[in-house]
Amino acid sequence: MSHQITVIGVGDDGKAGLPAAYLERIERCGVLIGGERQLSFFEDSPAEKVVIRSSLSELVKKLEQESRDTVVLASGDPLFYGIGGYLAGKLPGRVSVYPAVSSLQLAFARIGDSWQDAAILSLHGRSIKGLAQRIDGKRKVALLTDEINSPPAIARYLLEFGMTEYEAFVGEHLGGERERTGWYGLQELGTVEEAFFAPLNVVVLRFRRDAERPAVWPLGIEDGEFAQRKPDKGLITKREVRVLSLGALGLRPDSIVWDIGTCTGSVAIEAARLCREGAVYAMEKNEGDLANAVENSRKFRTDLTLVHSKAPQGLEAFPDPDAVFIGGSGGELRELLALCCSRLRPGGTIVLNAVTIENLAGAQQAFAQEGFTTDITLAQLSRSKPILDMTRFEGLNPVYIIAARRKPLEAEPAND
Numbered sequence: 490m491s492h493q494i495t496v497i498g499v500g501d502d503g504k505a506g507l508p509a510a511y512l513e514r515i516e517r518c519g520v521l522i523g524g525e526r527q528l529s530f531f532e533d534s535p536a537e538k539v540v541i542r543s544s545l546s547e548l549v550k551k552l553e554q555e556s557r558d559t560v561v562l563a564s565g566d567p568l569f570y571g572i573g574g575y576l577a578g579k580l581p582g583r584v585s586v587y588p589a590v591s592s593l594q595l596a597f598a599r600i601g602d603s604w605q606d607a608a609i610l611s612l613h614g615r616s617i618k619g620l621a622q623r624i625d626g627k628r629k630v631a632l633l634t635d636e637i638n639s640p641p642a643i644a645r646y647l648l649e650f651g652m653t654e655y656e657a658f659v660g661e662h663l664g665g666e667r668e669r670t671g672w673y674g675l676q677e678l679g680t681v682e683e684a685f686f687a688p689l690n691v692v693v694l695r696f697r698r699d700a701e702r703p704a705v706w707p708l709g710i711e712d713g714e715f716a717q718r719k720p721d722k723g724l725i726t727k728r729e730v731r732v733l734s735l736g737a738l739g740l741r742p743d744s745i746v747w748d749i750g751t752c753t754g755s756v757a758i759e760a761a762r763l764c765r766e767g768a769v770y771a772m773e774k775n776e777g778d779l780a781n782a783v784e785n786s787r788k789f790r791t792d793l794t795l796v797h798s799k800a801p802q803g804l805e806a807f808p809d810p811d812a813v814f815i816g817g818s819g820g821e822l823r824e825l826l827a828l829c830c831s832r833l834r835p836g837g838t839i840v841l842n843a844v845t846i847e848n849l850a851g852a853q854q855a856f857a858q859e860g861f862t863t864d865i866t867l868a869q870l871s872r873s874k875p876i877l878d879m880t881r882f883e884g885l886n887p888v889y890i891i892a893a894r895r896k897p898l899e900a901e902p903a904n905d
Contacts, residue, residue, distance in 0.1 A: 493558045494580060496573045498565050498589030499523075501665030501689065503530035511587050519557025522548070527562035536560075545572065549579045566591040570611045570633060592691045593631050595663040599670050600693065607631045607693075612638035618792055621650040622765045625790040626703060630655075630694040640692050641685075644678035647694075650790045654700035658693040661686060706789060708732060710759065716781045716788075717753040724778070725753045726816050729870050730842065730888050734814060735759055737840045737866070737892040743767045744811040745834075749800045749825070750774070754782030754793065756814050761791035770807045774799040801828045809834050815841040822848065823855050830859040836897035843889040852891050861893040 495514050500506040507515075515521065521528065521536040528538050537557075541548060552559060566588040567573030577584040597604040608624055611633040624630045632643060640659045647655060657678050661669045667687065696702075706714075709732045717725050726734065734756060740746065743766040748757035751771035761769040771793050773779040779797050786793045796803050801824060813829045829839050839861070843849045849865070856863050867889055871882035 492556055493518075493585065494552055494561065494576070494583050495559070495585045495587060496561045496563055496567045496576060497587045498567050498571070498573075498591075499527050499530060499562050500565060500589045501662045501668070503665075506589065506664065514587065515560050517558065518560040520555060520559040521562065522559060523562030524564075527564070531562075545575055549576070552576070552580060564592075565589050566594075569593070570613065590664065592660070592663050592689075593633070593693075596631065596658065596660040596670075596691045596693050599660055599663070600658055600695075602629070602695070604629075604631065612643070617643070617646055618794075619761075619765075619768055620646065621652070621790045621792040622761050624694070625650075625652070625762075626705065628696045632692040632694070634690055634692055636683075636688050639683050639686060640673070640690065641679055641681045641683055643692055644673070644675045648675055648679055650787055650792070652703070652790065654696050654703055655694040656697045658695070659686060659690055660693075661690040663691070703790075706762065708735070708759065708763075710755070710789070712755075714788075715753045715755050715758075716784045718775075718777055718781065726755050726842065727870075727885055727888075729885070730868055730890065731756055731759060733866065733868055733890055734840050734842060735763065737838065737864070737890055738812040738814060739838050740764050740812055741767070745808055746770070747804070747807060747810045747813040747829070748772070748816070749804075749813065749829075750816045751782050751795070752778045752816060754785045754795070756816060757782070757793050757795075758785055758789045758791045760812075760814070761786075761793055762789070767811075768794065768808075770794045770796070770810075772796045772798050772800050772803060801825050804828060804832070807832075811837045813837070813839040815839065822851055826852065826855040827859065830856070830861060830893075830895070833895050835895055837895050839893045841891045841893070843891060844886055849889045849891065852893075856891075856893040859893075861895060863894075864892045866890040866892075 497511050518536050521534055522539045525540055563571045567586055569591045573586045607629040608627040609631045613633045613635045617638050653675060655675060657673045659671055709728050712725055712728050715725060740760060740763045742764060744764040745767050746760045746764055746769045748771040751757050751773045754771060757769045757771040773782060776797060782795055809832050811834050833839060841852050843852060853863060869887045871884045873880050874883045
């Protein structure tokens with residue numbers, strides 16, 4: 490019979506907060522594993538103590554070889570952004586989990602508010618990049634923090650995107666003797682010294698009662714809402730073409746998207762609002778247009794990666810995409826398409842907007858040479874315009890929307 494592996498959640502109050510059943514498991518185990526802080530609560534335990542220092546894969550190897558009953562100590566609820574789910578997945582049927590109350594449960598208990606309707610995200614050991622579009626419009630947000638993504642850093646980030654409708658609750662050492670809680674305005678919180686808050690804290694964001702509700706931007710944002718360089722007709726992917734192109738890209742919530750020749754950033758911004766769990770990487774060669782794209786990304790609360798470069802230079806720094814939109818190129822179209830085709834993930838789509846038959850023919854030939862299938866839509870659109878007390882229609886420039894798709898990986902045949 491395999492030895493027992495038990496993952497036990499420990500709160501900030503340590504041993505004092507654990508029920509008898511949890512303590513019994515710890516008392517009779519042969520090996521006690523955990524972080525230095527969790528192990529410090531059980532210095533009198535006769536079990537062999539192992540500090541988690543190396544990768545979790547090394548821990549799994551040790552547990553597979555261990556013959557003694559083992560307890561792994563974790564913070565709070567081990568199944569909430571914790572080690573419990575990882576170990577249970579790697580050692581199926583061998584792991585029991587004994588949770589403690591999580592820090593977020595305690596935080597919402599302190600403010601007397603329900604939390605089943607809160608958006609919950611972890612910034613612990615993760616980049617804050619993309620947080621803006623993930624939480625935009627959410628009335629209640631709970632964040633797990635770390636020393637880099639501290640409460641003041643989070644406040645300053647939110648202010649960059651004008652998210653002043655939030656107030657912030659910070660709970661430190663929740664459930665322990667050093668517990669401290671408080672509400673803060675974002676402007677106030679952003680000026681607080683980092684060292685003011687204990688490393689063990691959580692942040693809850695909630696709409697202020699007196700705050701104006703943020704703007705809601707549906708798919709197909711009006712062209713005039715974007716800051717843009719305006720010659721006669723405006724350098725922007727027009728709303729109708731933008732919506733058709735986004736549809737052709739086949740975006741998912743977690744898609745990685747490239748926008749090459751982003752100009753105002755209109756396609757990148759709408760893509761980021763559709764791919765809130767993914768990421769958008771945009772490139773623009775014109776410095777003035779890039780500045781407009783930055784301004785627009787802040788207005789529409791989309792945390793894009795914006796790069797000033799002429800494609801294909803600089804694309805090597807981007808992760809492989811699920812979707813690529815090419816709204817403009819600097820004349821190196823064949824080279825650019827070859828690179829995009831080679832980097833595109835299986836099942837992905839490249840959408841190119843062309844206004845000349847020469848670029849249409851060149852793109853179709855290039856995609857065929859790369860082994861991609863293509864669908865082409867000719868968008869000939871007109872918008873209504875008033876004329877005296879009547880209405881006429883004014884045509885937009887025709888645009889070829891070329892969608893090239895890479896075959897998905899074939900599923901491996903099932904074993905007989």
